[in-house]
Amino acid sequence: MATSPFPVTLIAPRRTVANFVELFVKEAKYEMLKNIRIPIYAISTIVFPLMFYVLFAIVLSAGNGINRGQSATYQLATMGCFGVMGASLFGFGVSLAMERGQGWLQVKRASPMPIAAYFTAKMVNALTFSVVIVMLLLAIGYGFGEVRLSFPAAAKLVGILVLGSLPFSSLGLAIGYIAKPNSAPALVNLIYLPISFCSGLWIPIFMLPHFLQRAAQVLPPYHISQLALNVVGMSRNPTPAWGHVEPLIGVTLLCLGIAAYGYWRDEGQLYG
Amino acid sequence: MSTASAERPHHWAAQPASVARTRGLTKTYESVTALRKVDFELHRGELLALLGPNGAGKTTLLRMLLGLARPDSGSVAVFGTDPRNEAIRYRVGAMLQVARVPETLKVREHIDLFSSYYPNPLPMAETLHIAGLDEVKDRRFGELSGGQRQRVLFGIAICGNPDLLFLDEPTVGLDVEARRLLWSQIRSLIARGKTVLLTTHYLNEADALADRILVLQQGNIVAEGTPAEIKSRAIGKQVRCSSRLSIDEIRRIPGVLSVTADRQSFAMQVQAAEPVVRELLQRDSWLAELEVTSAGLEEAFLALTQNHNPTAIGSN
Numbered sequence: 082m083a084t085s086p087f088p089v090t091l092i093a094p095r096r097t098v099a100n101f102v103e104l105f106v107k108e109a110k111y112e113m114l115k116n117i118r119i120p121i122y123a124i125s126t127i128v129f130p131l132m133f134y135v136l137f138a139i140v141l142s143a144g145n146g147i148n149r150g151q152s153a154t155y156q157l158a159t160m161g162c163f164g165v166m167g168a169s170l171f172g173f174g175v176s177l178a179m180e181r182g183q184g185w186l187q188v189k190r191a192s193p194m195p196i197a198a199y200f201t202a203k204m205v206n207a208l209t210f211s212v213v214i215v216m217l218l219l220a221i222g223y224g225f226g227e228v229r230l231s232f233p234a235a236a237k238l239v240g241i242l243v244l245g246s247l248p249f250s251s252l253g254l255a256i257g258y259i260a261k262p263n264s265a266p267a268l269v270n271l272i273y274l275p276i277s278f279c280s281g282l283w284i285p286i287f288m289l290p291h292f293l294q295r296a297a298q299v300l301p302p303y304h305i306s307q308l309a310l311n312v313v314g315m316s317r318n319p320t321p322a323w324g325h326v327e328p329l330i331g332v333t334l335l336c337l338g339i340a341a342y343g344y345w346r347d348e349g350q351l352y353g
Numbered sequence: 354m355s356t357a358s359a360e361r362p363h364h365w366a367a368q369p370a371s372v373a374r375t376r377g378l379t380k381t382y383e384s385v386t387a388l389r390k391v392d393f394e395l396h397r398g399e400l401l402a403l404l405g406p407n408g409a410g411k412t413t414l415l416r417m418l419l420g421l422a423r424p425d426s427g428s429v430a431v432f433g434t435d436p437r438n439e440a441i442r443y444r445v446g447a448m449l450q451v452a453r454v455p456e457t458l459k460v461r462e463h464i465d466l467f468s469s470y471y472p473n474p475l476p477m478a479e480t481l482h483i484a485g486l487d488e489v490k491d492r493r494f495g496e497l498s499g500g501q502r503q504r505v506l507f508g509i510a511i512c513g514n515p516d517l518l519f520l521d522e523p524t525v526g527l528d529v530e531a532r533r534l535l536w537s538q539i540r541s542l543i544a545r546g547k548t549v550l551l552t553t554h555y556l557n558e559a560d561a562l563a564d565r566i567l568v569l570q571q572g573n574i575v576a577e578g579t580p581a582e583i584k585s586r587a588i589g590k591q592v593r594c595s596s597r598l599s600i601d602e603i604r605r606i607p608g609v610l611s612v613t614a615d616r617q618s619f620a621m622q623v624q625a626a627e628p629v630v631r632e633l634l635q636r637d638s639w640l641a642e643l644e645v646t647s648a649g650l651e652e653a654f655l656a657l658t659q660n661h662n663p664t665a666i667g668s669n
Contacts, residue, residue: 103469104469118458180455184452185453188454188506188509191442191445191447191449191519
């Protein structure tokens with residue numbers, strides 16, 4: 082931008098630290114309120130994983146010789162991963178694609194909102210929904226699924242799954258910068274549902290055909306669910322934890338790169 | 354980027370009368386030139402209307418003044434510096450055209466959030482009052498009428514108590530009553546000492562609100578002046594009639610500047626009425642419903658943009 086040749090007398094108003102904190106808190110609070118009031122968001126992100134868990138881990142395992150406690154513990158890890166992925170992909174991908182494409186982000190960019198507040202709010206939203214989903218799954222597991230995890234193991238499981246929302250959020254961010262507002266929900270479902278299946282979130286990975294087990298190596302939810310299974314002592318996979326963390330870091334960086342390109346492109350040009 | 358000299362003593366007299374200025378501003382989107390070397394100035398305390406048809410470059414100019422789009426060449430300054438400067442954004446409010454606003458948040462929640470972006474916002478009650486949102490403050494955005502939705506966007510623009518407001522087509526799509534309500538709210542901003550730039554393609558809106566009008570056509574400023582001056586530049590008359598002639602035959606009559614047709618009814622913008630009427634009567638003995646009026650702002654606008662672009666003779 083060219084230097085201004087005009088005389089300036091500008092007494093800049095200052096934002097206090099308290100203003101700044103309040104702003105971030107409000108941004109996050111309204112982001113969550115906005116989402117929880119959208120029925121399709123609440124259903125897709127919270128109701129579906131809980132429903133699947135009740136169906137697969139509680140109802141279907143009843144009285145057919147499967148050790149119910151083991152099955153329910155295994156699926157706590159995999160369905161938890163499914164729930165966290167949904168919260169992150171919908172919370173980041175769909176909402177960003179819509180707000181970018183429909184001009185709302187531009188209204189915010191015209192205001193003095195720090196862009197960090199916008200992304201932080203979406204992150205807080207994804208993390209909060211993730212925690213809620215995993216806690217509800219745990220409650221169901223303990224209450225009806227004969228899950229007998231120790232407190233430290235349960236805490237580690239929650240920690241791993243909630244951290245797992247970081248790679249999913251970066252994937253959502255990338256989708257948010259690629260997808261058009263109307264196609265974003267379909268695109269997210271098109272990614273979310275098949276990769277959940279292929280990563281062994283619905284049917285245990287060792288029961289999938291061999292070629293799918295190999296293909297799962299490139300899918301982030303496979304690695305997160307394996308880390309989660311490790312924590313509850315149910316991984317059949319000899320790969321050390323670091324072997325799962327590395328590809329996750331790779332995917333996260335790749336997605337952040339795509340998002341950064343999208344952000345840069347938006348800043349340089351207008352949307353449409 | 355220039356640095357805001359906050360150290361300098363604060364004198365009103367030292368404040369530049371110009372709050373926003375562009376020099377040689379040019380912007381091209383793909384092959385379309387949205388703005389062509391635009392020199393433009395917005396004075397403190399005025400309400401300036403940017404008037405022009407769709408695609409004239411109004412929104413592009415406004416977005417560059419908001420620091421949302423980068424000029425290809427030329428400079429933009431708001432309060433003497435780069436509009437992307439955060440301290441400038443504190444003093445600016447904007448009402449933009451937006452396809453969709455989050456519908457599940459309530460009116461007061463939207464206002465509360467945007468107020469928190471500014472260091473010295475208006476109290477919530479005052480924003481709601483000025484924007485006429487008292488009665489709907491607890492409704493979700495999705496439950497509002499078109500006029501109420503525009504007023505929420507207006508509330509978002511004013512809630513930070515900014516000195517300068519940019520309103521992009523604020524009354525587009527509103528009915529007459531909702532439009533008049535928003536007009537009175539915009540006028541009250543000027544009474545409070547704000548500076549307002551609004552874009553519109555409603556000519557009566559510019560006439561009703563603005564101190565000064567800038568007519569934009571295909572990325573160029575083609576006219577500038579008070580509403581009265583703009584009107585006085587239209588020396589012509591308007592002739593309406595119902596005729597069996599074709600629109601092309603009418604267009605070829607000497608002195609006809611432009612013509613629009615609705616089936617057999619024609620409306621012509623002419624330099625002088627008499628020779629055109631004489632010609633019309635001579636060519637069409639069935640001519641009926643002849644009416645001659647002086648040009649209003651609408652026609653003045655047409656004539657102004659017409660001279661610049663003789664190929665754009667409208668017919669619908």
